[in-house]
Amino acid sequence: MAIPVIYNMRSVKARWTSAVVAVLGIAGTVGVFVAMLSLARGFKATLVHSGSARNAMVRRAGSTSEMDSVIQLDQEKILEDAPGVARTAEGPLVSPEVVVIAPFPMRSTGTDANVQIRGVSTKAPQVHENVKIIAGRFFQPGVSELVVGKNAVHSYSGLDLGNTVRFGGGQWKIVGVFDAGGTAFDSEVWCDSNILSQVYSRPASIFSSLAVRLNSPDAMSAFKDALTSDPRLTLQAEREVDYYDKQSRVLTTLITVLGSIVAAVMGIGAVFGALNTMYSAVAERSREIATIRALGFGAASVVSSFVLEALLISSVGGALGCVAVLPLNGFTTGAMNWQTFSHLAFAFRVTPILLAGGIVFALVMGLVGGLPPAIRAARRPVADALRAL
Amino acid sequence: MVRVDGNGNSSLICVRGLDKKYQRGSEEIHVLQGLNLDVEKGEFVAFMGPSGSGKTTLLNLLGGVDVPTRGRITVAGDEITHMSGSKLTNWRARHVGFVFQVFNLIPVLTAYQNVELPLLLTKLSKAERRKHVGTALAVVDLSDRVDHYPRQLSGGQEQRVAIARAIVSDPTFLLCDEPTGDLDRKSADQIMTLIERLVEEYGKTVLMVTHDPLVAKRAHTTLHLEKGALVEAATKEVGAS
Numbered sequence: 001m002a003i004p005v006i007y008n009m010r011s012v013k014a015r016w017t018s019a020v021v022a023v024l025g026i027a028g029t030v031g032v033f034v035a036m037l038s039l040a041r042g043f044k045a046t047l048v049h050s051g052s053a054r055n056a057m058v059r060r061a062g063s064t065s066e067m068d069s070v071i072q073l074d075q076e077k078i079l080e081d082a083p084g085v086a087r088t089a090e091g092p093l094v095s096p097e098v099v100v101i102a103p104f105p106m107r108s109t110g111t112d113a114n115v116q117i118r119g120v121s122t123k124a125p126q127v128h129e130n131v132k133i134i135a136g137r138f139f140q141p142g143v144s145e146l147v148v149g150k151n152a153v154h155s156y157s158g159l160d161l162g163n164t165v166r167f168g169g170g171q172w173k174i175v176g177v178f179d180a181g182g183t184a185f186d187s188e189v190w191c192d193s194n195i196l197s198q199v200y201s202r203p204a205s206i207f208s209s210l211a212v213r214l215n216s217p218d219a220m221s222a223f224k225d226a227l228t229s230d231p232r233l234t235l236q237a238e239r240e241v242d243y244y245d246k247q248s249r250v251l252t253t254l255i256t257v258l259g260s261i262v263a264a265v266m267g268i269g270a271v272f273g274a275l276n277t278m279y280s281a282v283a284e285r286s287r288e289i290a291t292i293r294a295l296g297f298g299a300a301s302v303v304s305s306f307v308l309e310a311l312l313i314s315s316v317g318g319a320l321g322c323v324a325v326l327p328l329n330g331f332t333t334g335a336m337n338w339q340t341f342s343h344l345a346f347a348f349r350v351t352p353i354l355l356a357g358g359i360v361f362a363l364v365m366g367l368v369g370g371l372p373p374a375i376r377a378a379r380r381p382v383a384d385a386l387r388a389l
Numbered sequence: 390m391v392r393v394d395g396n397g398n399s400s401l402i403c404v405r406g407l408d409k410k411y412q413r414g415s416e417e418i419h420v421l422q423g424l425n426l427d428v429e430k431g432e433f434v435a436f437m438g439p440s441g442s443g444k445t446t447l448l449n450l451l452g453g454v455d456v457p458t459r460g461r462i463t464v465a466g467d468e469i470t471h472m473s474g475s476k477l478t479n480w481r482a483r484h485v486g487f488v489f490q491v492f493n494l495i496p497v498l499t500a501y502q503n504v505e506l507p508l509l510l511t512k513l514s515k516a517e518r519r520k521h522v523g524t525a526l527a528v529v530d531l532s533d534r535v536d537h538y539p540r541q542l543s544g545g546q547e548q549r550v551a552i553a554r555a556i557v558s559d560p561t562f563l564l565c566d567e568p569t570g571d572l573d574r575k576s577a578d579q580i581m582t583l584i585e586r587l588v589e590e591y592g593k594t595v596l597m598v599t600h601d602p603l604v605a606k607r608a609h610t611t612l613h614l615e616k617g618a619l620v621e622a623a624t625k626e627v628g629a630s
Contacts, residue, residue, distance in 0.1 A: 004509065010497035291493040294454050295554075296482020296510045298475055383455040386489070387445070 003292060003301050008309040011285065018277050019313050022369070025273035026317025026362050029266040031324045034358040036259025038328060038350045040252045043335060046346035047248040050183035051240030053217040054086075055127060058210040058227070061236045065247065066099040066208040073205035075233055082226040084219030085212055088126065093213035095120055095127040098193045100200055102167035104156040106334075106343075113334075113343040115152060115159075117167070118185075119193030127213045131185055136161050136176030141192050144199075147176035149186040151345035155334060159189065170199035184244065187334075187345045211240070251335060267365055270317075274369025278310050282377040289377050290385030299378035306377050310370020311363055318362025322355045390429050391610040393619040397427025401594055402451065402562065407460035408617075409446055420446050422617030424460070428562075433588040433595045435605040438614035444598040445566055447614070451596060452485045452564045453477045465561050482510045486555030490567035492547040494539040500526065500550045501535040507558040525553040528591075529583060545576030552583060562594035563587070569604050581607045 012019050051057070058079065059069035073096075079085070080092040087093065098119035103112035122141055125131055139145035148159045158165050163174050172191065180186045197204045214223060217239075224237050282289070289302055329350035334343050390397070395405060404426040411418040420443035428434055436444045449455035450462060453469050462470050464484055472480060486507075487493075494503045504525050508518045526532050529549035539547050548568060555563050565584065569577035581604055587593040588609075597608060605611045612619045 002509075004498075004502070004506075006502070007495060007498060014497050287491075287493060288495055290454075291487075291489070291495070292506070293478070294452065294481065294485075294487050295507050296478055298478045381455070383446075383449040386449070386454065386493075 003297055003305040005308065008305060008312060011281070012309060012312060015281060015284070018280055019316075022270070022274040022277035022313050023317040023320060025266075025270035026314050026365050027320035027324065029263055029270040029365065030318045030321030030358040030362050032266055033259065033263035033361055034322060034350060034354050035325045035328055035348070036255060036262065037354050037357070038325065038348045039333070040255040040259065041351060041354060042346045042349040043255065043344070044245070044248040044252045045349050046182060046344065047184050047244040048241055049130075049181065049244075050185055051242070051244040052129065053239060053241055054214050055240040056212040056214060056220060056223055056237045057240045057243040058212060058235050058237045059208075061234045063236070066097070067101075069208050071096070071207045071210055071235065073207075075235060076207065076210055078230065078232060079210060079212065079227065079235075082223055084214045084216075084223035084226075086215050090123070093123055093127050095124045095211040096193060096207040097121075097124070097209050097211055098196050098200075098202065098206075099208040100168065100196065102189075104152075104159065104165075104167075106155060107157050108155075110157075113156070115156060115343060116188045117196065118188050118190050119196030120190055121193060124190065124211070127211045128180070128185065130181040130183060131178050132180075133176050134179045136174075138176055139191055140175075142195065143192065144170055144172050144195055145175045145191065146172045147178050147190045148174055149188050149190075150177055150179050151186040151332065152189055153177055154332075155187070155343070155345050168196070168199040170195075182347065184247075184344055184346075187343065212237075263361070267361070270365050271369045274310060274314060274366060275373065277313065278306060278370050278373035279376070281309065282306065282373045286377075286380060286385045289380070290382045293382045294386065302378040303371075303374045306374030307367065307370045310366040310374070312366075314362045314366025314369070315359065317366075318359040321362065322358045325350055325358075390427075391432055391434055391612070391621070391624070392427040393425055393612060393621055395425030395427075400427035401430045401432075401465060402426065402428040402596075403461075403463040404451070405461045405463075407447075407450065407462065408458045409443065409450065409455075410458045419617060421450075421457070424618050426612075426619055428594065428596065430594055431588065431592045433585070433607075433609045434597065435608035435611045436596070436598045436614060436619075437600070437602070437605050437611055442614040443617060444614055448564050448566050448596065448598055452487060453481045482507060482558070484561040486558070486560040486563040488548070488551050488555050488563060488565040488568045490570040492539070492544075492551045492571070494547055494550055494554075496539050499536050499538055500531060500542070500553075503539070503550055504553045504557050507554060511558060521557050522553075525557040526550075528556065528587075529553045543576070544572050545579055548572060548576070548580050549583065552580070552587075556587060556591075556593070562596060565595060565597040567598055567600065569599070569601060577601070577604065 063069035076096050080094050085092045100117050101114040102117050104115045106113050139147050153159050161174055161177055165172050194204050220239055227233055227235055227237050328348040330347050332345055332347045334345045407421050407424040409421040438444050450457050501522055504522045505518055508521055529552050531549050569580050585607055588595055599605050610624045612621055
């Protein structure tokens with residue numbers, strides 16, 4: 001039978017000053033670990049949620065992003081008749097889009113950051129269904145007007161409703177603010193694609209990408225087959241969600257790897273803290289351990305008891321670390337999207353899975369920090385420990 | 390009857406040719422040398438001798454918390470000298486009750502929980518354990534201190550809790566290492582009266598190490614450890630005061 005858990009709980013309570021060192025070390029490590037991963041998770045979610053499973057993103061074959069893609073008007077016209085393309089009374093739901101970047105000063109630092117400017121058609125709100133105007137109105141076609149994503153309004157100076165801004169050699173009036181549901185579009189500025197092409201001296205018949213609304217998510221394969229089998233088209237199509245998922249990978253991987261390295265280094269420190277706490281517990285309680293052994297409890301009972309105690313301490317640290325990062329959930333920050341070189345606002349996402357991961361990480365640290373002292377406790381000869389004062 | 394000549398038989402405890410050596414640096418210390426001992430059930434034996442003579446070592450060997458260099462210890466027919474570590478641990482739980490000089494109670498557990506500890510190694514139900522602990526604490530007259538922590542008890546009370554812990558699982562014999570060493574005379578006297586009661590009323594077998602001749606006098610037999618072997622010093626008539 002195991003040594004009662006109450007013994008460990010009360011022992012930890014009695015020696016709480018020593019346990020605090022380990023608890024804080026583990027809490028800090030778990031906090032950083034969860035915060036970094038929630039940062040990566042937030043970045044990824046912001047981009048991935050920008051796409052819809054019912055939308056196809058069409059770009060030039062071989063391009064890696066909208067920035068290095070070129071699609072001609074005649075190709076767009078061919079695509080409008082492809083199978084699976086959703087239609088309304090006004091015609092096929094295909095939004096030819098032009099993407100450029102323009103510098104705007106950030107409110108937080110005053111330094112310029114690249115904002116993604118998306119030239120779209122009037123069909124864009126029907127194709128990107130998550131985009132809703134929350135203030136003002138949508139831009140009028142053929143007019144130098146802008147609608148601004150809600151995160152862009154908060155992140156950059158001068159992008160307030162009613163303001164006039166200059167970029168690309170043109171003057172633009174901000175007539176509306178839209179909410180794209182916390183996606184990457186919230187960091188963008190939208191305008192008429194024809195006007196944007198004119199201002200940037202681009203042919204009006206050339207676009208960066210086509211956003212195509214499909215009849216259903218299942219229509220993707222028929223649409224893709226039609227696109228790839230047509231010799232007139234040198235285009236590639238993929239689901240919007242997949243495109244944005246790929247976009248998120250570079251920075252997500254970077255944050256995850258860096259976060260893991262930092263957490264691992266901190267974790268080593270925390271494990272030493274746990275080792276120190278548990279070794280001192282074993283040293284201080286050697287007579288108690290010997291007495292318990294003399295009463296007939298086996299070495300395995302002693303090992304499991306001290307490992308349990310270490311797990312108890314580490315779980316408290318893990319829980320504390322998780323609670324500490326909870327306020328970060330929803331906190332908006334920004335980073336460069338390395339695929340488009342534009343600044344993207346996104347929110348930390350502290351999810352239950354990340355919190356569970358943080359607790360598991362804490363328990364692993366507790367196990368690594370608790371096992372060697374527990375083995376030492378069990379190995380010490382009973383007679384020697386009873387003799388020692 | 391207690392014998393130290395190695396000629397006893399049908400004993401509860403039978404020790405033959407017991408050797409124990411320690412290595413201290415390059416020096417080899419021969420603590421026990423060819424020690425023999427026979428103890429019958431219900432005996433109360435005191436071991437005396439100067440510091441370092443091996444009294445506690447002998448107690449540890451008899452209790453299975455140390456292993457001899459050579460020799461044989463048999464308790465109630467079980468030879469413990471060749472038992473594996475885990476087997477010896479199980480054997481200790483069933484056969485030995487320890488009483489230590491400094492009580493060795495677990496400070497974070499109440500008197501009740503300390504006494505209950507050895508019973509956690511048995512198959513008794515919680516209700517049965519509660520009954521046994523109640524009985525043991527009643528025997529040591531501490532029924533009103535069940536929820537007290539060791540720090541809330543006097544030295545004498547702590548030792549009584551330790552004795553309750555030692556007898557709660559009804560072991561084959563009790564090993565008491567200087568049970569009065571940390572107590573004042575009055576408390577020591579109470580403890581010895583309690584141990585005597587365990588022997589006389591409950592038929593317990595007690596082997597006790599002590600430095601105190603007055604305490605040793607309470608035992609049926611007093612043995613001296615000299616040059617690693619036992620020498621009988623005094624035996625009193627059982628039942629004599």
